[in-house]
Amino acid sequence: MYDLLDHLKHYQAPKNLNFWYFFGALSLLVLGNQLLTGIWLLMYYTPTAADAMASIEFMMREVNFGWLFRYLHAAGASFFFVVVYLHMYRALLYGSYKAPREILWLSGCVMLLLLMAEAYTGYVLPWGQMSYWAARVITSLFKTIPVIGEPLVLLIQGDYEVSEVTLHRFFSFHVVLFPLIILGFVFFHTLCLHAVGSNNPDGIEIKDNLDAQGKPKDGVSFHPFYTVKDVMGVGIFLFIFLSVVFLAPRGWGLVLEPENFEIANPMVTPLHIKPSWYLAPYYAILRAVPDKSLGAIAMFASLLMFFLLPWLDRSPVRSMRYKGPLSRITLGLFTVSFLGLLIVGCLPATYWATFSARIFAILYFSFFFLMPIYSYYDWHKVPPSRLTI
Known part of the structure; x- marks a missing residue:
């Protein structure tokens, strides 16, 4: 007890x-x-x-x-x-x-x-x-x-x-x-x-x-x-x-x-088959790849990349408060890419929707694939020894 x-x-x-x-x-x-x-x-x-x-x-x-x-x-x-x-x-x-x-x-x-x-x-x-x-x-x-x-x-x-x-x-x-x-x-x-x-x-x-x-x-x-x-x-x-x-x-x-x-x-x-909005980013990645098999691999990979984050991030600091501009810019681009994929995943599969999904997918995966590089070479502040408010 x-x-x-x-x-x-x-x-x-x-x-x-x-x-x-x-x-x-x-x-x-x-x-x-x-x-x-x-x-x-x-x-x-x-x-x-x-x-x-x-x-x-x-x-x-x-x-x-x-x-x-x-x-x-x-x-x-x-x-x-x-x-x-x-x-x-x-x-x-x-x-x-x-x-x-x-x-x-x-x-x-x-x-x-x-x-x-x-x-x-x-x-x-x-x-x-x-x-x-x-x-x-x-x-x-x-x-x-x-x-x-x-x-x-x-x-x-x-x-x-x-x-x-x-x-x-x-x-x-x-x-x-x-x-x-x-x-x-x-x-x-x-x-x-x-x-x-x-x-x-x-x-x-x-x-x-x-x-x-x-x-x-x-x-x-x-x-x-x-x-x-x-x-x-x-x-x-x-x-x-x-x-x-x-x-x-x-x-x-x-x-x-x-x-x-x-x-x-x-x-x-149905004229336009789509999943619920919360699965739309991954569905957009699936549609962005012309080959169905490669599209499925890309969709599953977009989820599995999160499992690798603890080992991809090589920055000596944890918080974005003390990371440098490269880490902040890439996180901002990742945020934009995720929201962009969410939007285009809910839209019909037109030429521009598919083209946009490919751009956003490249930004999405770049956040993970390039993390060992930009997190290692990025400038950072020295965190304080005690918590700040």
Whole structure:
């Protein structure tokens, strides 16, 4: 019991954590929302091709507050990726992926992949036009894997084509398999955080400066200092989140696409097949490469590059506060490239959209491939010995 209280209440956090550190707690909040609303939706959903959309329409129109739970879950998926992407961007800003936090970073990268798999399988469950065709496009990518590609696709789909059997499998993946694995990694991620301690905007290890009692001189107890601060962040987040849920529940076509209100029809291909906005950057990279196999490799590589960051960054300092102009410019170009890929990934595959995607993809991969060079030769400041505010 003492160890549990020590981790929950007496955990020493750096005293200069800013608003960027809200997003870890917000990720847990949205995860709780997804689990609770998902359990409620599970009570009324029917995972068959004939009844999937009808069961959703029934809960939206006939079940008390069914519309609210469905919108909370649908908008929650988008907001989950918002807070996770910002959480990872903070790690890029302050070097939270560098030693001794490699395992912490890698576990977070694995959770990102699991979250994408969870979102993708959930996207298929309404069995609308976009759900069905997105399932066909994404599962076909696994066929490009040598030797095991065809058997793997058959294992995922459960059939030679996307069918009701695929819907059953994705339903089991979405409500049982992936949530359990995600919860396990959340627990492991938290253990890793408490083992190495939180990073901070200065990128300085507070454990290097201890007082007579063995506590960090620049640390404060997580409770009540940061629990109270997180309550403020939660309040701001809930205001924005619930504003979308009540005032724009379809998210201007980003949360719930108009095409997905049409029941799946294998005989009619949508004019423009696209994934949800949070997967659009990687889909844009896929479309940017003419060869399908190479495009799939580039798409998967764009995600796997994050796993290599702890060893690609050769800068002697962690935080962007003390890195030089090369690191700042490349991070800025990476930000522009990611947002650009997100936009063009949601647009039809026109000539200019594809051309723009190729430019943004080059900038995206340059951030990783050139990091060992510019991070090593870049000018940097000497960090202070104690935290600054």
